[in-house]
Amino acid sequence: MTSIPDRAAAPPAPRAPLFRGSGMGLLLVAPALAAIALLYALPLVRSVVFAFVAEEGGFTLDHLRTAFELYGRDVVFSILVALASLALIAISSIAIGGYLTLGATPWAVSALRWLYRWPLFIPFIVAGQTARTFLAKNGLMNGLLMESGLLDPLSAQSFLDWRGLVLTFAWKQIPFVTLLLAGAMASIDRSSVEAARNLGAGRFRCLIQILLPQVKGTLLVGLILSLVQIMSVLSVPMMVIAGNPTMMTAMMAHRVTYYGDYPVANALGLFSYLLTAVAAWLYLRMTLRDEASR
Structure with a gap:
């Protein structure tokens, strides 16, 4: 009488990730990124740029000179x-x-x-x-x-x-x-x-x-x-x-x-x-x- 060998327990199948790709992650952090961009990054860039822009629209160092003087x-x-x-x-x-x-x-x-x-x-x-x-x-x-x-x-x-x-x-x-x-x-x-x-x-x-x-x-x-x-x-x-x-x-x-x-x-x-x-x-x-x- 032959005995059937016990099969090793098969490992559980890996679960599918809850969110595939990075699209959902970007969607979750989008409000925070938008707040940082609108409240901090954009005003910073504007202040730096307009410190070197003349009234007629060209590049100038007059504002820096006036500020230092x-x-x-x-x-x-x-x-x-x-x-x-x-x-x-x-x-x-x-x-x-x-x-x-x-x-x-x-x-x-x-x-x-x-x-x-x-x-x-x-x-x-x-x-x-x-x-x-x-x-x-x-x-x-x-x-x-x-x-x-x-x-x-x-x-x-x-x-x-x-x-x-x-x-x-x-x-x-x-x-x-x-x-x-x-x-x-x-x-x-x-x-x-x-x-x-x-x-x-x-x-x-x-x-x-x-x-x-x-x-x-x-x-x-x-x-x-x-x-x-x-x-x-x-x-x-x-x-x-x-x-x-x-x-x-x-x-x-x-x-x-x-x-x-x-x-x-x-x-x-x-x-x-x-x-x-x-x-x-x-x-x-x-x-x-x-x-x-x-």
């Missing part, structure tokens, strides 16, 4: 304020993120984790108004210092100048960069930090020599995004500082509102584009160099 100081002022703000943001974010990761006092870490995020939920226009009432000559800061006896009333001065801009931009963007940085530090393997601590290294040395080099890319991303925010905000410079020089965004709004001069305003915008483009190029270059050295 009239607002050259504002361009330099904007760059210096942005760099000072980014430096303060970087130092503060590294300090806060490092303490959240390496801090040895649980209640202090919990309090700091709870407090530093508040500015994330405050719009720039509210931050500008808060800075205006806090940093004025008769504002809250000087009032508290005079009440505590640390400041003579005759020595009180207003911080509604470049210092107010730097403090306001930094106060608003520090929580954002710290959130990115603290998350990146928390994801790092703690064995290297614990080994350094066992060998006698302090928390500051562990932060600078172990944690910071590993989260350098995250820090640069946060600073570039903060630079874009600083160069695009209009409410803060208009509320905090009155007079010249001021940020380029305020001068662009002034040129459009009072003169209807869009070409010169577009030419001013080119300086903002170039600054952010240089920052992005430096980041990409450093990232590619780090990847090549691995």
Whole structure:
């Protein structure tokens, strides 16, 4: 009597893909692509093109020349304020993120984790108004210092100048960069930090020599995004500082509102584009160099 050999179970037939081709995928992302094209890409291209178009329709550099002659100081002022703000943001974010990761006092870490995020939920226009009432000559800061006896009333001065801009931009963007940085530090393997601590290294040395080099890319991303925010905000410079020089965004709004001069305003915008483009190029270059050295 012969036995029939058991047949091996046949593998299940592969299922047909739910959506064949890329047509459905393109259809799903079409609304997002259309919004990006209409709200960001098209205005960007138009502003760049019309910065070089004369009234009669030909190519010209007169708009750039006019923008630099009239607002050259504002361009330099904007760059210096942005760099000072980014430096303060970087130092503060590294300090806060490092303490959240390496801090040895649980209640202090919990309090700091709870407090530093508040500015994330405050719009720039509210931050500008808060800075205006806090940093004025008769504002809250000087009032508290005079009440505590640390400041003579005759020595009180207003911080509604470049210092107010730097403090306001930094106060608003520090929580954002710290959130990115603290998350990146928390994801790092703690064995290297614990080994350094066992060998006698302090928390500051562990932060600078172990944690910071590993989260350098995250820090640069946060600073570039903060630079874009600083160069695009209009409410803060208009509320905090009155007079010249001021940020380029305020001068662009002034040129459009009072003169209807869009070409010169577009030419001013080119300086903002170039600054952010240089920052992005430096980041990409450093990232590619780090990847090549691995």
